[in-house]
Amino acid sequence: MYSKHLPNLANMKALARLYRSIKQGQGRQVSHSRALELIARRYGFFDWNTAAAQVRNLHAPDRFQAGQHVSGRYMGHEFQGSVVASTRLSEEEVLISLEFWEPVDVxxxxxxxxxxxxxxxxxxxDGRSxxxxxxxxxxxxxxxxxxMARP
Incomplete structure (x- = not known):
C-alpha cells in the first residue's frame, strides 16, 4: 500500500508547517498536531504516529539486517558476530542486537x-554508539x- 515515493519525515513536517501558515493567512488557526494528522491522512495513514513509523521504516537505510555477519569492537575488544535484530529508532539512530561468535570479555x-x-x-x-x-x-x-564465514 505504501511506497518509497512517500516524502521523508522532514518533508512531511514541512508540509504540515506550510499548511498551518496557509490556514493562518486565511485567518484560521490550526494546531501543529492537527496539521500533522491531516498530512498523514492525505497520504492514506490513519494518524500521524502510524505515518511516522511507516515513513521511518521506508526511509531507513538497509545497512544492518538480521543474519548479517559483522565485525568490530565492543567495549574495546574485537569481535565477529551476527546481527540478531535491527530496529530504526529515528532517522539517525538504530537499536542493534548482536550475537558474538566468541564471548567478549567486557x-x-x-x-x-x-x-x-x-x-x-x-x-x-555510522555504526558507532x-x-x-x-x-x-x-x-x-x-x-x-x-x-565472512562463521568459524
Missing part, C-alpha cells in the same frame, strides 16, 4: 571477567562484512 580488570555473548546497543547510522568508555572509545563500533 571487563578490563585482571581480577575477574564478565563475558557477553549477546548485546543490544543504540548506534548511529554515542556512549564511550572513559578513554573516549565508543562502546560499540560495527563494520559490515562481506563474504
Amino acid at each position: 571487563v578490563t580488570s585482571n581480577h575477574f571477567s564478565n563475558k557477553r555473548r549477546r548485546v543490544s546497543v543504540k548506534i548511529g547510522i 554515542q556512549e564511550c568508555l572513559s578513554r573516549g572509545i565508543p562502546h560499540l563500533e560495527v563494520v559490515e562484512e562481506r563474504n
